[in-house]
Every structure is written in structure tokens, then in C-alpha cells.
Amino acid sequence: MKYTPAQFSGWVEYNGYMSDLEDAKLAAQVTQGDEKAFLALYDRYSSRVHALTLRILNDPMMAEEATQDTFLKLWNRAHLYLAERGSLLPWLLTIARRVALDRLRLEARRPLLSDADDPDEKWQSIPDGNTLSDEHRWRSLHFAVQSLSAEHRQVIELAYYQGLSQSEISETLGWPLGTVKTRLRAAMQQLRREWDR
Amino acid sequence: MPLKEHTPFIENIPAYALGSLDAEDASALENHLKTCNSCRSELTVYRAMSEGLLAAIPPKSPPASLRRQLQSKLPSARRLSPQPLRWSWNQFALAFAVGVLVLLNAFSVFQMQSLQRQQAQLSYQLQSEQTALALLSYPGVKTLAINTDGITGTLLLDEDRNAVALFAWNLPPLPDSRTYQVWLIGAQGERVSLGLFHPEPSLPFTSFSIISSENISNFVGLGVTVEPSGGSSHPTGTRLLTVNF
Incomplete structure (x- = not known):
């Protein structure tokens, strides 16, 4: 089988169902030690993973290392990916987030994420048959985040892209815990309205 | 389940989906989720949203060198390149012990030669x-x-x-x-x-x-x-x- 590396510039077109089928096939081949299949997945998703690690770590060198670690995890743990539970990309991005946040916590000498945040653990405990997202929804979500108020955007940023708990956000921003909870909930509800549209 | 009992849990679902809920609240919510279908559905939506948030960042390609680095870590590349010498503690201790023995032996040989020289000189002195x-x-x-x-x-x-x-x-x-x-x-x-x-x-x-x-x-x-x-x-x-x- 011949793989053609995808050329990414800006937003990549994610081809939904067909792409998922191919991802599942490639992931299965990776479990068999197929390096070409692995590199095909790298070519397809490295720009997504790298964008996320760079967003979280805000340091090109650390982001590259985290991107590499993420794909090495894919190489070593591809057998844990279950195609019937959802698409490969969200699974891969969840791994990337965890890898990047662990690095961030190491740098800040904060405790690492617990195993409960491990993407595999999550999938095991809460079955999710409807995580198929598409490019259009992600793009809408991106603009919805941009349109949040500064406080709401900040609380989402700290909670999700910096991995802080609500108590840690309260401590960091000097806001009462109740305010953090309210703002986080309000921000997510606003994003959901866009998500459900 | 009455709405009043349900509310505190459902309010925590967005934070839980983001992984931001404090441990105690998260534990209580997880117990609740075991028995509450509507909260599980709600969580499914927020979890999909949180996954969407990870993908909602404009892609940025890493440098081409990263692909080469990654490739060099795959088994086929590792088979081709010589393995760096890695010693376990036992091997290191053994090498150290051998080194010490070699040094002691060299010292003994040196000492013996010195004694032989001294003995030859004393013997010559005695003959004189x-x-x-x-x-x-x-x-x-x-x-x-x-x-x-x-x-x-x-x-x-x-x-x-x-x-x-x-x-x-x-x-x-x-x-x-x-x-x-x-x-x-x-x-x-x-x-x-x-x-x-x-x-x-x-x-x-x-x-x-x-x-x-x-x-x-x-x-x-x-x-x-x-x-x-x-x-x-x-x-x-x-x-x-x-x-x-």
C-alpha cells in the first residue's frame, strides 16, 4: 500500500466517516508494527497535535517534544484505540493534551494528572458512541471561543488548556471559587449553544 | 430523581468534562453518573465538546526534522543504527571491580620489580x-x-x-x-x-x-x-x- 503524506496549510479538511474508516484501518496496521501506516497517521495529524501542544506549552521546543511523545504513545498504544468508541483524532488529541499538561505540571512542579484523566481510562468508564465531530463543528467552536467574553475565555483557557482545577483557577486569578464555577459553567453553556446549532 | 437533588451534579458536568472539577466534587459526580442516565447523556455532549475544543485550534505543522527524529525512533531505524552502549549497575560495578583489580595488579608488579631491583643492588653490595x-x-x-x-x-x-x-x-x-x-x-x-x-x-x-x-x-x-x-x-x-x- 502506498501512502501519500497530506499537505497541510491552515485548517485541514477532516473527511468524516471515510477518514474514520481509514484511520481505524491504519491504527490496526500500526498495532501490527506497520511503520508506513504510522507515518501516514503522522502526516495526517501531526499539524493538529502540534498546534495543540504549542497552544498548551507556548514553547516551540517543548511542543515538538510533546508532539513526538504523543506519536510515540500512538505507536506503542495503538492497540488501546477502539474505533467503535469514536474517531482517532479526538483520542490522539486527548493523549496530546495529557502529555503537554504533564510537561507543564513538571515545569511548574505541580502534581501530574491522575490516571482518571487518561484517555483510555475515560473511554472504558463512560461509553461514548457519538463523538464523531466534523471540521465544520470544530471551526464553529473555535469562533465561538473567540467570541466569549475575556473572563469566560480566560477561565476556559486555564481549565482546559492549562489543566487547572477550579480551586487552582480561583487561587490563580484571586476570584472566589463560586465565581469561577459560575463563569466556567456559563462559558461552557454558551459554547454548547453553538455546538448544538 | 427529583430536580433539586439532580441540580448540583448537572451543574458540575461542564467542569468535569474539561477535567477541571475538584477531586471531591468529581468523585461525588462519578458516583451519581453510575445511576443517572440523563446526566450521562449530558456528559456525553460536554465531552464531545471538550474533544472539539482540542481540535478547534488552527493546525500548525511541526518542523520537518521532527518527522525524521520520530522515524529514527522506530524499530527499523534502531536496527540499522548502532545501539549506544548502555551499562546496567551490575555491569558498571563489575567493570569497576575489574579496573581496581588491574590497577592493584599493576601496582603489585611495579612493587615486585622495585623489590627485585633493590635485592639485586643489595646482593651486589654484599658481594663488594x-x-x-x-x-x-x-x-x-x-x-x-x-x-x-x-x-x-x-x-x-x-x-x-x-x-x-x-x-x-x-x-x-x-x-x-x-x-x-x-x-x-x-x-x-x-x-x-x-x-x-x-x-x-x-x-x-x-x-x-x-x-x-x-x-x-x-x-x-x-x-x-x-x-x-x-x-x-x-x-x-x-x-x-x-x-x-
């Missing part, structure tokens, strides 16, 4: 002294006193047997690159080498004895000079002492 004692008992042996620049001693000369025995006190020790050389001095000032000796640093005196192939009675004196190790064909170094016959 025995020769000198024997000479003393012969009639007609000349005994000449040495007293030059703080160096004292005795020279025994047996002209019948062409035997010479030299005893000297306080000879300065020499480095390995230098040696003492004994010369017979002729009437015209010519010099004939009698031999070399090196003082034993552990002994206060030095003895040198030899039966010469030359007819000693043809010579008028004896001298000692400092020469390069191995000796010289004629005196080149500092003259240490001279004895007239």
Missing part, C-alpha cells in the same frame, strides 16, 4: 663488601683514605690481582638518568673505565669492587664522575672524587 674483606686479608693490599668535598671512605688496591674495592660514605643519590662511573687515571692523564655503580638510597655507604683486566700498577690514580645512565667512553660529567695511588 665480601670482596673488600677478602682483599683486606691479603698481604700487599694498599689502603688509601678518601676525603674529598665531604665524601669520605677507603680505597683498597691489590696490584697483584688488579683488584679494586671502593667504600664511600655520603655519596649524593642520583636520578635514574645518571650513574657514577669509576676511571683509572694513567700517567699521561688518560682515563680507562673500570665500571659503573649506583648508590643504594637506603644505605649510608656505597661499595664498588672489581677485578680489572688492566694492569693497575700502570695507573697513577682513580677517579669517579657522574655520567649519563649507561656510562660514557670518557669522562664528561662532574668529577666527584680522585684518589692518587
Whole structure:
């Protein structure tokens, strides 16, 4: 089988169902030690993973290392990916987030994420048959985040892209815990309205 | 489940989906989720949203070098490239022990050679002294006193047997690159080498004895000079002492 590396510039077109089928096939081949299949997945998703690690770590060198670690995890743990539970990309991005946040916590000498945040653990405990997202929804979500108020955007940023708990956000921003909870909930509800549209 | 009991949990679902809920609240919510279908559905939506948030970042390609680095970590590349030497603690300890043993052995060999050298020198010294004692008992042996620049001693000369025995006190020790050389001095000032000796640093005196192939009675004196190790064909170094016959 011949793989053609995808050329990414800006937003990549994610081809939904067909792409998922191919991802599942490639992931299965990776479990068999197929390096070409692995590199095909790298070519397809490295720009997504790298964008996320760079967003979280805000340091090109650390982001590259985290991107590499993420794909090495894919190489070593591809057998844990279950195609019937959802698409490969969200699974891969969840791994990337965890890898990047662990690095961030190491740098800040904060405790690492617990195993409960491990993407595999999550999938095991809460079955999710409807995580198929598409490019259009992600793009809408991106603009919805941009349109949040500064406080709401900040609380989402700290909670999700910096991995802080609500108590840690309260401590960091000097806001009462109740305010953090309210703002986080309000921000997510606003994003959901866009998500459900 | 009544809405009142349900509310605190459902309010925590967005934070839980983001992984931001504090541990205690998260634990309570997880227990609730086991029995509440509507909250599980709600969580499914927020979890999909949170996954969407990860993808809602404009893609950015990593440098091309990263792909090469990653490729170099795959099994096919690792098989091609030589494996770096990695030692376990046991191997390191073993190598250290072997190193120590080699060093100890080298030290022992050095010490043994040094002892052998010392033994050979002492044996030579003993032979010289025995020769000198024997000479003393012969009639007609000349005994000449040495007293030059703080160096004292005795020279025994047996002209019948062409035997010479030299005893000297306080000879300065020499480095390995230098040696003492004994010369017979002729009437015209010519010099004939009698031999070399090196003082034993552990002994206060030095003895040198030899039966010469030359007819000693043809010579008028004896001298000692400092020469390069191995000796010289004629005196080149500092003259240490001279004895007239």
C-alpha cells in the first residue's frame, strides 16, 4: 500500500466517516508494527497535535517534544484505540493534551494528572458512541471561543488548556471559587449553544 | 430523581468534562453518573465538546526534522543504527571491580620489580663488601683514605690481582638518568673505565669492587664522575672524587 503524506496549510479538511474508516484501518496496521501506516497517521495529524501542544506549552521546543511523545504513545498504544468508541483524532488529541499538561505540571512542579484523566481510562468508564465531530463543528467552536467574553475565555483557557482545577483557577486569578464555577459553567453553556446549532 | 437533588451534579458536568472539577466534587459526580442516565447523556455532549475544543485550534505543522527524529525512533531505524552502549549497575560495578583489580595488579608488579631491583643492588653490595674483606686479608693490599668535598671512605688496591674495592660514605643519590662511573687515571692523564655503580638510597655507604683486566700498577690514580645512565667512553660529567695511588 502506498501512502501519500497530506499537505497541510491552515485548517485541514477532516473527511468524516471515510477518514474514520481509514484511520481505524491504519491504527490496526500500526498495532501490527506497520511503520508506513504510522507515518501516514503522522502526516495526517501531526499539524493538529502540534498546534495543540504549542497552544498548551507556548514553547516551540517543548511542543515538538510533546508532539513526538504523543506519536510515540500512538505507536506503542495503538492497540488501546477502539474505533467503535469514536474517531482517532479526538483520542490522539486527548493523549496530546495529557502529555503537554504533564510537561507543564513538571515545569511548574505541580502534581501530574491522575490516571482518571487518561484517555483510555475515560473511554472504558463512560461509553461514548457519538463523538464523531466534523471540521465544520470544530471551526464553529473555535469562533465561538473567540467570541466569549475575556473572563469566560480566560477561565476556559486555564481549565482546559492549562489543566487547572477550579480551586487552582480561583487561587490563580484571586476570584472566589463560586465565581469561577459560575463563569466556567456559563462559558461552557454558551459554547454548547453553538455546538448544538 | 427529583430536580433539586439532580441540580448540583448537572451543574458540575461542564467542569468535569474539561477535567477541571475538584477531586471531591468529581468523585461525588462519578458516583451519581453510575445511576443517572440523563446526566450521562449530558456528559456525553460536554465531552464531545471538550474533544472539539482540542481540535478547534488552527493546525500548525511541526518542523520537518521532527518527522525524521520520530522515524529514527522506530524499530527499523534502531536496527540499522548502532545501539549506544548502555551499562546496567551490575555491569558498571563489575567493570569497576575489574579496573581496581588491574590497577592493584599493576601496582603489585611495579612493587615486585622495585623489590627485585633493590635485592639485586643489595646482593651486589654484599658481594663488594665480601670482596673488600677478602682483599683486606691479603698481604700487599694498599689502603688509601678518601676525603674529598665531604665524601669520605677507603680505597683498597691489590696490584697483584688488579683488584679494586671502593667504600664511600655520603655519596649524593642520583636520578635514574645518571650513574657514577669509576676511571683509572694513567700517567699521561688518560682515563680507562673500570665500571659503573649506583648508590643504594637506603644505605649510608656505597661499595664498588672489581677485578680489572688492566694492569693497575700502570695507573697513577682513580677517579669517579657522574655520567649519563649507561656510562660514557670518557669522562664528561662532574668529577666527584680522585684518589692518587
